[in-house]
Amino acid sequence: MSEANPFIATFETGRHYKVHKSYVYVAPIVAVIAVVFVVFVNGLEGLIRLYSAMQRGDISFNPLLAVGLVVLGLAVIIAAFVGLYALAWRNMSYVFDEREFSFYSGIITKRRVHVPYARVQSVNHRASIIQRLFGVCTVTIDSAGGSSNKAVRVPYLQLETAERMRAELFMRKAAVGVGAEAAIAYLPQADTATAEGMQAHRDRVQAELSQAPVPPGQASALPASWACPKCGTSNTAKFCGKCGAPQPAQATPNILDTAAAPLGDWRGLYGGTAMLGEEPASYEHGLTNHELLLTSISHDMPHIVALIVCFTFVLTLGLVLLVQDEVALTIALYAIPIILGATLVTWIIALAGIMFSYGNFRARRRGSRIEVERGLLARNFSGIDIERIQSIEIRQSFVRRIIGYCELSLGRIDTASEKNSGNNDSKMNANGLVVHPFVKLDRVDEIIDGLAPEFADRPRRVDCAPLPKPALRRCLLRRCVWYNWALWAAVVTGVCWAIIGALVTAGNIHFASAASYAQYDRFMVGSLVFIIALCVVITVAKGIGAVLWARHSGYTWNRRYLLLHNDGLSTGQSIVPRQKIQAGAMRSNPFQRRLSLATLQAVTAAGTHATTARLVDGPADVGFAYLDWVKPRRVESLKDSAPV
């Protein structure tokens, strides 16, 4: 099977295929664990009471009988679940018909979900840790359409079957749609790329093809990332993306610089042999261990979570100290190590979580699609057709901005898949398909050109026109005053405390003793000092952010793309193809109108509903020019309109 020609159907038309048998005994594992956990937690109190009753000798019974009962109970639960899943499995099948793919399921209520081949947009799969052990995965078939269109989910397919299914679906889509409208949209349009971009693309394909053939079964064992000796950039293709130097022979750097390949290529019990790619990948990159480490360290999430934990503890401690001063020292003595420990543990767990989710990261361009695989334990494969990219997003968190790195992602239309609620991945996918979680800013262009040479004529950051002068003043006011929650918190606290103080002075509030008055006094002063200090720190940070934003933000567009750059302590840059802008919008409030400024907005269909890229305080006439630019153009009236 591994050597199957991808352009010959490997599934019979019209035949009902079953999902893998492991569905019957692997899927219940998770359910049983959940049920046992719930039963255990609920019954814990009863168990403790029973135990103490036995200790007192109130009741006594044979311990063997107890163990036997528990085992029997477990067996019944497991049998029930296995039976249920076996029934579900018997009623579950998928069929490749002439023009559409159907998935049948349901024990009592029979369901059939079908997708016409022409409407297949991407075929993704993901595997949880347990699924990975068995080499099976859940395939999701996305079809065109917004949130109303649910994705088809086929559970428990062998990895090999999933790969063949993807190849089959795309092959049938190409075959069925010849001459049809949908197929034309699917086929990469020759004119969407400049000659330059396509040439670079072809060269890369050539470079890839000129290499020695990869032995079967090791298709995914592509070379690990290597550092170019000439220019120092890190590469995974055979030639340096920057200066074109070939990869040096077997330069094995330290362990941090190698990609952790074995676990990523490990296919599990029923995984089967890896299939050769349908088409050769024209570009591929991964993450080295040290990039992976830095990805998680430079991610905002672990720091924020750790800070929140630390802050909560400190706040509690502070309150306790204010009230109970006799034992304050003892409490502090114990509390500080606990706080530090808890913060550290949270931080490490959060870091590890990110490392696991981005472990073994691979992003590649294959044919007209970009594919991303990631996850050290649970594995996730997700692809996007180049025509379906809604935007390119370049984001920098605070830490990444300092060290000059960013996250590169593609905006895409997310279809709500059927049983996807409560899934961690849906949160991580909130900012589109991440094609590189941690990349140096000067390598971004190289990666975009490698993955999507069609975007070669996009505008660059250097082309951006700066914002007009009044933007700075307005932004300082907006961020340091109107939208500054710390300032408002300080103001509200100040007012409340002043009222309480006035009541105390007026004699409306009495204290039992001088000591309690001292306690009250300390609490008021302490909390006020704390909140004012917090307010000052946050306001200064927001002020710096505002200055950075006003100085470095900008906008530009050319014939095909809009670029909006929002700078600041963390930055975000959106490159939106004009054809993906569903509506151009511009809004202004009276202050903006007085200074003839306006907010530019580009609404795209990215995300589950819609995403709006916006830039506050562009010149108003630029806003009108932008709206003019959004209007569709005819071939005969081809001309570039550029910002003033």
Place this chain on the structure above:
Amino acid sequence: MKEMPANQLDPRVKAVWRINDAIWITVIGLCLASCALPLVIISRIGMWPLIALVICMVVVYIVWLVVLPPIRYARWRYEVSEDYLDIAKGIIWRKRYTIPFIRVQNTDTRQGPILRAFGLASVTVATAAKEHEIPGLQFDAAEQLRDRAAELARLAREDV
């Protein structure tokens, strides 16, 4: 582009807005009154919460029923050109939208009970991302606009 779009809504839409807003304001006012009434009865703070509420209501009624509708009507403009729909609206926060017909997925007309009483309908233009509504057109005009928008969306030539 700086000039405003040409078409205005049907003038009767002002009455629709007034009725609609009056219903909402009355509902909210009654909710607040039902909260304030027990307070007034139980405590001995007198009638002033109720009086304040009534004054607020009167002010809100005047603003929403007398002041705002004509301004909103004057500001609400749209224009259907061959390739795109142009909408301008908003009193304080003024918004301007350009929706290319080539991105339009479907167009509907909708009619609530109030709109129907006035023989009006609203036209909704939906893209893959958001819906844009033109409220309160004369029923026939709305039907025409919908058909025209649908036709233009169908005919919209490839955009380069």
